[in-house]
Amino acid sequence: MARSIYTKEIGDLVGKIAVLGSVNMDIVITTGRMPKIGETIIGDQIDYFVGGKGANQAVAAARFGGTTTFLGKIGQDTFGEKVYRHLSEEQLDVQSVAQEKNIFTGIASIFKLPQDNCITVISGANGLIDREYVDQIADKIIESDVLLVQIEIPVDTLRYALQLAKENGVTTLLNPAPYHDIVGELLPYVDILTPNETEFAALIGKELIPEPEIEATILAWQQTHATKLVVTRGSQGVSFVDSGKIVTVASKKVTVVDTTGAGDTFNGILAAALSDGVPFKEAVVLANLGAGLSVQKLGAQTGMPTRKEVAVIENN
Ligand code: RIB
Numbered sequence: 001m002a003r004s005i006y007t008k009e010i011g012d013l014v015g016k017i018a019v020l021g022s023v024n025m026d027i028v029i030t031t032g033r034m035p036k037i038g039e040t041i042i043g044d045q046i047d048y049f050v051g052g053k054g055a056n057q058a059v060a061a062a063r064f065g066g067t068t069t070f071l072g073k074i075g076q077d078t079f080g081e082k083v084y085r086h087l088s089e090e091q092l093d094v095q096s097v098a099q100e101k102n103i104f105t106g107i108a109s110i111f112k113l114p115q116d117n118c119i120t121v122i123s124g125a126n127g128l129i130d131r132e133y134v135d136q137i138a139d140k141i142i143e144s145d146v147l148l149v150q151i152e153i154p155v156d157t158l159r160y161a162l163q164l165a166k167e168n169g170v171t172t173l174l175n176p177a178p179y180h181d182i183v184g185e186l187l188p189y190v191d192i193l194t195p196n197e198t199e200f201a202a203l204i205g206k207e208l209i210p211e212p213e214i215e216a217t218i219l220a221w222q223q224t225h226a227t228k229l230v231v232t233r234g235s236q237g238v239s240f241v242d243s244g245k246i247v248t249v250a251s252k253k254v255t256v257v258d259t260t261g262a263g264d265t266f267n268g269i270l271a272a273a274l275s276d277g278v279p280f281k282e283a284v285v286l287a288n289l290g291a292g293l294s295v296q297k298l299g300a301q302t303g304m305p306t307r308k309e310v311a312v313i314e315n316n
Contacts, residue, residue, distance in 0.1 A: 014067075014276055014277075015066060015067065015145040015146065015272065015274070015275025015276040015277065016066075016067045016068075016069070016143065016144045016145050016146075016275060017058075017061045017066045017067065017068045017069070017144060017145065017146045017147075017148060017271045017272055017275050018068075018069045018071060018140050018141050018144035018146070018147050018148070018170075019054055019055075019057050019058035019061065019068060019069070019070050019071065019147075019148045019149075019268070019271070020054065020071040020072065020129070020134075020137075020141070020147065020148075020149050020153070020158075020161050021052065021053055021054020021055070021057065021058075021071075021072055021126075021148075021149055021150045021152055021153055022052035022053055022054040022055065022072060022106050022121070022123070022126040022150070022152035022153055023050070023051075023052035023054060023055035023070075023072050023073075023074060023083050023087070023097075023105070023106060023126070024050075024051045024052035024055070024083075024105070024106035024107055024108040024121060024126070024152075025048060025049075025050065025051070025079040025082065025083060025105055025106070025107050025108070026048070026049040026050070026051035026052075026108045026110050026260070026299070026300060027046065027047075027048060027107065027108070027109055027110065028046065028047045028048070028049060028110045028112055028260075028298070028299070029043045029045070029046055029109075029110065029111050029112065030043065030044045030045040030046075030047070030112045030298075031043035031044055031111060031112070031113065032044065032113070032114065033113065034111060034113065034118070047298065047299065048082075049299035049300060049301065049302065050082070050083045050086040050087065050300075050301060051108055051110075051260070051261065051299075051300040051301065052072070052083075052106055052108070052126070052152065053150040053152050053175065053177060053263075053264055054070065054071075054072050054126075054149075054150060054152065054153070055070060055072065055083070055087060055301075056261045056264035056265070056268070056300045056301055056304075057148055057150065057175070057264045057267045057268040057271070058070035058087075058090075058092055058148075058268065059087070059090050059092065059268065059301050059304055060261075060264055060265040060266075060267070060268025060269055060272075060290065060294075060301075060304045061148070061268035061269065061271050061272040062090050062091045062092045062268075062272075063090070063091075063268075063304050063305060063306050063307075064268065064269045064272040064273070064286075064290065064305075064306070064307045064310070065272065065306070065307045066268075066271070066272030066275055066276070067093075068091075068092050068093065068272070069092070069093040069094075069096065069140050069144070070087060070092050070093070070094050070096075070097060071096050071097070071133075071137050071140060071141075072097055072098075072126065072129060072153075073097065073098045073099070073100050073125040073126060073128055073129050073133065074097060074098075074099050074100070074105045074125050075099070075100055075103045075104040075105040075106075075124050075125040076099060076100065076101050076102065076103070077104050077105055079104070079105040079107070080099060080104075080105040080125070083105060084097060084099075093140075096136075096137045096140055098133060098136075099125075100125045100128050103124055103125050103128060104122075104124040104125070105124050105125055106121065106122065106123055106124040106125060106126040106152075107121070107122045107124060108120070108121045108122075109121075109122075110260060112258060112260070112298070116259060117258070117259065117260055119260070121152060121178075123152070123153075126152055126153050127153070127154060129153040129154060129157050130154065130156075130157055131156070131157060131160045133157070134157060134160050134161045134164065138164060141161060141164055141165050141168070141170060142164070142165075142168045142170065144165075144170055144275075145170065145171060145274075145275040146170065146171045146172075146173055146271045146274055146275040147161065147162070147165040147170050147171070147172050147173070148173045148175070148267060148268070148271040149161065149162065149172075149173070149174055149175070150174075150175045150176075150177055150267075151175075151176055151177060151178055151179070151180045151182070151183075152177075152178065155180055155182040155186075158174075158182070158186065159182070159185070159186060159189070162174070162186060162189035162190060163189050165189070166188075166189045171191050171192070171274065171275075172189060172190050172191045172192070173190075173191065173192045173193075173194065173267065173270070173271050173274075174186060174190045174192070174193050174194070175194045175195075175263065175264075175267045176193060176194070176195045176199050176203070177195070177196070177199060177263060179195070179198070179199045179202045179203075183203055184203070187225065187226075187227050190227045191227065191228060192227065192228045192230060192270075192274075193227050193228070193229050193230070194230045194231075194232060194263075194266070194267055194270065195229075195231055195232070196231070196232045196233070196234070196263060197209065197214065197231060197232075197233050197234075200217075200218070200221075200229075200231045203221075204217065204221060211236075214231070214233070214239065215239055215246045215248065216246075218231055218239050218240070218241065218246060219241055219245075219246050222240075222241040223241075223244075228240070228280075229241065230270070230284060232263055232266055232288075232291070233248075234251070234259075234262075235251050235253075236248070236250075236251065237249050237250040237251045237288060238251075238266070238284055238287075238288050240280075240284065242280070242281060247281065249281075249284055249285050249288050251288060251291075251292055252289065252292050252313065254292050254293075254295060254296055255296060256295045256296070257295065257296055257297055257298055257303075258295060258297065258298045258299065258300075258303075259295050260299070260300045261294055261299070261300025261301060261303075261304065262291045262292075262294050262295050263291070264300060265287075265290050265291045265293075265294035265303075265304050265305075266287045266288065266290065266291040267287070268290075268304070269283075269286055269287040269290040269291075269310070270283050270284065270286075270287040273286050273287065285314070286310055286314070289310050289313050289314055290304070290305050290310050292313070293305040293309060293310065293313060
């Protein structure tokens with residue numbers, strides 16, 4: 001039986017989500033292997049996609065039907081114009097996106113390899129998202145139900161924005177990617193933290209957590225922290241603690257084309273569902289299904305599903 005959330009039309013979710021973060025032009029090179037130091041190889045394909053963890057998460061939330069505002073900065077260049085046009089074509093409020101002079105739009109150089117991908121980000125205008133910008137867009141944060149952030153913008157700005165949201169009763173969701181040591185310091189202002197396994201290991205000061213120990217480690221961390229922890233574990237699913245017990249939501253088996261943006265899809269849908277009052281476990285299930293759909297196409301945003309597409313999978 002279809003869930004009540006799906007009986008609403010797209011755009012009808014009542015919750016509001018603000019996503020403060022990066023937008024990049026993703027330059028994706030598909031190649032069989034990485035070149036060695038000093039070596040030149042011939043790759044297979046190049047593609048340009050709009051990406052950046054902030055923009056990706058905003059698009060995921062909007063496609064799921066959330067009333068979503070994207071807050072960020074672009075540069076004064078062709079990529080800036082392209083990413084702005086692209087985001088305007090989604091059901092997103094991009095009115096507060098600022099254009100900075102004399103700087104380029106963020107760029108992500110992505111090597112897509114058969115087994116996974118490697119990404120280097122050059123921040124450009126994302127690095128200029130500062131407290132002054134947060135002051136300018138403060139209303140957009142305060143009027144939201146959920147503020148969703150990642151760590152591709154300056155950490156001082158993140159702290160400032162999270163504090164503002166917390167003081168005004170907005171639910172705060174931090175996706176600690178790429179990982180930064182500031183995370184521990186930000187926890188007092190974070191309601192929900194969504195690391196992947198590697199980021200969770202970094203949070204507890206380890207390089208790796210052996211698979212059999214993950215669930216017990218999540219449980220132990222949650223018992224001593226007020227911030228709600230949700231660990232995304234790729235094909236293993238997603239784990240969190242509910243009423244003192246560990247819950248792992250399994251992932252469906254899918255044919256993976258490109259994992260870029262899977263975590264962003266998870267976070268965007270989670271924020272959208274929570275903003276609309278969907279119970280936590282159900283929101284995690286929906287977000288996990290959405291992430292599974294997103295990896296079936298090349299490009300971070302290409303495979304991000306609509307709410308109806310998530311519903312089809314859930315009801316099968
Ligand atoms: O999470 C995927 C994103 O990371 C890519 O779109 C790239 O821009 C980097 O920010």
